């Protein structure tokens with residue numbers, strides 16, 4: 001593990017700091033310090049600033065509109081943005097840039113790259129992810145949304161669920177079954193479907209927090225241009241796995257910064273509430289402190305692999321399991337410190353309840369803690385459940401025997 005940055009990277013870091021000084025308001029304290037209305041306005045304008053300055057999609061080649069930064073430069077941008085509590089993009093960029101954009105760069109034809117990538121960056125195309133279905137989440141390859149070729153178009157029928165930010169998107173990347181006679185992993189295609197058409201209906205799902213951040217998406221004879229398949233027809237499983245495997249070095253760099261800031265804010269809350277004198281609360285804060293420090297070392301391990309040109313591989317499962325299980329506990333501690341106040345939350349909702357920290361928010365903003373506590377429950381489910389991460393670690397890191405697979409034969413046989 002050697003996360004040492006080369007000396008010349010300091011110049012680049014200084015440039016990024018200068019960019020932030022030049023473009024953020026003089027009194028900038030972090031996105032969480034703004035009112036909800038001001039946050040929406042800020043993020044919309046900030047994304048335009050990033051786009052105009054080629055600060056989105058760091059690793060994308062210049063011919064497709066990206067800045068073509070090196071891995072090291074990408075990590076430095078992510079670190080400096082995180083320290084200042086400023087977002088790296090808009091709410092759907094995780095789906096557009098990180099997921100489908102990177103996948104198109106990996107698998108797409110030249111025409112697909114030239115058409116889709118610049119539109120993702122400009123914000124003209126806003127994406128969401130159509131993987132999960134009511135009967136296929138962890139067992140994703142079980143999916144049943146069907147697409148049948150009709151001339152120059154695929155006709156798509158079926159349902160997706162838990163589609164985060166689907167109500168904000170105008171495009172959805174979908175895994176569809178295009179051959180039901182093959183074994184389940186072999187008859188899947190990866191398609192890009194325009195949502196602005198009569199055959200696509202988005203219905204919001206209300207979450208435990210009262211927000212509706214995700215949706216059900218129904219396809220009824222929806223039409224997808226034939227050329228919108230990424231990779232081979234019936235070869236979509238490999239494309240789907242590429243998308244799931246996209247790991248960003250910046251996540252390893254930013255996560256420990258964000259979780260540290262969140263814990264500092266919690267310690268401040270404990271002091272304000274007089275709870276920091278309670279030995280049991282102190283013990284739990286100390287436990288959180290050592291967890292965040294270990295997270296920092298895990299981050300450095302991933303980062304040093306990344307900076308040496310490698311990919312995190314199954315380390316990603318360790319990191320995912322680690323932060324999501326930790327976040328359950330630290331947010332429980334926040335609720336215990338708040339006591340009865342947590343039952344009738346006051347203050348404003350966090351700027352982003354997914355993930356850690358609300359940079360700039362006052363430590364005693366109760367609603368920020370209660371919402372983060374509730375959405376932390378989802379962290380051990382989305383992007384692969386904790387049980388699934390443990391299976392990956394068991395099989396791919398520890399080399400334990402693979403899970404027995406009960407279903408053999410074609411998808412149609414299994415489902416008839």
Ligand SMILES: Cc1cc2nc3c(=O)[nH]c(=O)nc-3n(C[C@H](O)[C@H](O)[C@H](O)COP(=O)(O)OP(=O)(O)OC[C@H]3O[C@@H](n4cnc5c(N)ncnc54)[C@H](O)[C@@H]3O)c2cc1C
Pocket residue numbers: 128129130131132133134135136137138139161162163164165214378381382383384385386387388391403
């Ligand atoms: C907040 C949130 C946002 C999401 N956003 C999206 C999105 O944008 N797009 C999208 O496509 N999906 C999204 N998802 C769906 C997510 O990917 C699935 O919820 C997840 O993969 C689990 O699938 P499931 O809900 O069907 O649970 P299931 O797969 O039915 O699992 C139920 C339980 O069984 C356990 N289990 C299942 N298989 C195994 C096994 N082999 N070994 C041991 N235990 C097992 C699981 O760990 C879990 O505890 C989102 C989910 C959440 C919570």
